[in-house]
Amino acid sequence: MEAVSCPICSVSLKLLSEREREEHCDICLDSCSFLETNQNRKRAFSELEEITITSTSTNENHSPSSNGLIKQPRTAVNNSKWASILKGKEASVDSPVKTGNNFISKQRQMPFYKVLRFGEQKIAVDAFNYNKIPNVTAYFLTHFHSDHYGGLGKTWSHGPIYCSPETARLVILQLKVDPQYIHPVEFNKEVEINNIKVLFLDANHCPGAAIILFNRDVLHTGDFRASEDLIIELKKHRVQLKTLYLDTTYLDPSRKFPPQQTVIDTCAQLCSYLQSRPARYDFFFQRNLKQKILVLVGTYTIGKERIAVGIAKALNTKIWAAPSKRKILEAIGDNQITDILGETENECQVYLTYMNEVNLAKMKPRWNKWRNSYSQVIGIVPTGWTWKSSAQKFDLETLKNKNAYTSADQGSIRVYKVPYSEHSSYAELENFCHEIPCRNIISTVTSKNQNILQQWQKQGKAKSDTKSSHH
Ligand SMILES: [Zn+2]
Ligand SMILES: [Zn+2]
Incomplete structure (x- = not known):
């Protein structure tokens, strides 16, 4: 089967018009052009018409290239393209090179999708690890997670950050970036930045996370x-997407998980249930244990706080956050969270804890301290990676089951x-791409299942074709 694919990101361009193909490749090429020679650029273009997918094998050993971004054989398929990019990413976590008094990390490989072009303007999204990117006039940060702000710090001087x-507030507080570079953009209010129309909408991810609509398409x-x-919000703005840069974290049909509210409610029920059980005898202290549980909820710097709020309300208690964490929560300024924070550890039965603290190995040594006040300590690890199938219902009965948890003492x-996820499930992704069709979808996360994206692109094209034929 003949298939034209992008020489840079390898996604199929079969459905695009000639002009759209060029535009797609232009975006990809431009994004990494400062790493490339004109030679490569020309070669990539001349290959554009010829590239055919001849094999789906992805494990061929490609000769290592200095940039890993363009030097691919003509038979390269999506996965190998991505594999080499990912390899480049790993390889880039080099130890810093010491020069004089400064640690300067080596120039990292920039994935093609980090730079977007609008006419003469080039902007970067979540691309702070690559020093100053030539001709980029504005840097956008979607949210405060380290895989997105990585590279930002007090020495930042490469351009304005939106x-x-x-x-x-977090970038200034935590990363000490000079405020003169920071330009806050309100949600739900279209603004113009360097002649580009920009609209921030709630990403339903961590606090402050935005999805960004540029020029309405x-x-x-x-x-x-x-x-x-x-x-609904996007439809209200009548968007007809030309390009979609998509968070494909769970682009895999086996990734199914319940709505966030179901998980919050079920965890709250679980904690109420555990606390209401009859008293147990503590052989260590030879006494009946008070039925009072302590709940540790694993979080990142920010994100997943809502599950702790739900549990605290059910137990009629407050949430403890260490001072450093509290500072962050107060900077975000969400009353739903700050109103329920306790002043002392003792008045709180729910702790917001860093994710890597919530496991048996870390909790066991602390049990001797906790057992004076609590009958049981419950760790809650909210993650989207655990729930492989929907065969198992997520409810209180399931959680009562012995194999729903690991335990000690x-x-x-x-x-x-x-299964509490702040990324879309597969079904949610599919529905999104169905409702907001687009014939050019670029994955910003995974190399896996590009064929699914291609199918969605095809459906997106069909939809936009019917739309235009109605004109
Ligand atoms: Zn994130
Ligand atoms: Zn991320």
Whole structure:
């Protein structure tokens, strides 16, 4: 089967018109052109018409190239393209090179999708790890997670940074970026930046996370959990997408998980249930244990706080956050969270804890301290990676089951992994691409399942064709 694919990102361009193909490749090429020679650029263009997918094998050993971005054989398929980019990413986590008094990390390989072009303007999204990117006039930050802001720090001077007000406060507070570079953009209010129309919408990810609509036809989702509200909002703005930069974290049909509210409610029920059980006898202290549980909820710097809020309300208690974490939560300024924070550890039965603290190995040594006040310590690890199938219902009965958790000290310590995700499930992604069709979808996360994206592109093209034929 003949198939034309982009020489840079390898996604199929079969459905695009000649002009759209060029435009797509232009975006890709431009994004990494400062790493390339004109030679490569010309070669990539001349290959454009000839590239055919002849094999789906992805493990061929390609000769290592200095840039890993363009030197691919003509038979390259999506996955190998991505594999080499990912390899480049890994290789780029080099130890810093010491020069004089400064640590300067080596120039990293920039994936093609980090730079977007609008006419003469070039802007970068979540691309702070690549020093100054030539001709980029504005840097956008979708949200405050390290895989997106990585590279930002107090020495930043490469250009203006546009982000939500919440993210802006965190960037200044936590990363000490000079405020003169920070330009907060309000949600739901279209603004013009360097002649580009820009609209920030709630990404339904961590606090302050935005998806960004450029010129009403290019959408960058950053990290997002697609919701009905978001689809309604985009439809209200009558968007007809030319290009979609998509968070494909769970682009895999086996990734199914329940709505966030179901998980919040079920965890709250679980904690109420555990606390209401009859008293147990503590052989260590030879006494009846008070039925009072402590709940540790794993979070990142920001994100997944809502699950802790739900549990705290059910237990009628407050949430403890270490001072450093509290500072961050107050900077975000979400009353739903700050109103329920306790002043002392003792008055709180729910702790917001860093994700890597919530496991049996870390919790066991602390049990001797906790057992004076609590009958049981529950760890909640919210993650989208645990729930492989929908065959298992996520409800209280399931969580009561022994294989729903790991435990230590005769069940006094339990750790539950729950399918609470701040990324879209596969079904949500599919629905999003169905409702907001686009014939040019660029994955910003995974190399996996590009064939699914191609199918969605095809459906997007069919939709936009019917639309234009109605004119
Ligand atoms: Zn994120
Ligand atoms: Zn991310």
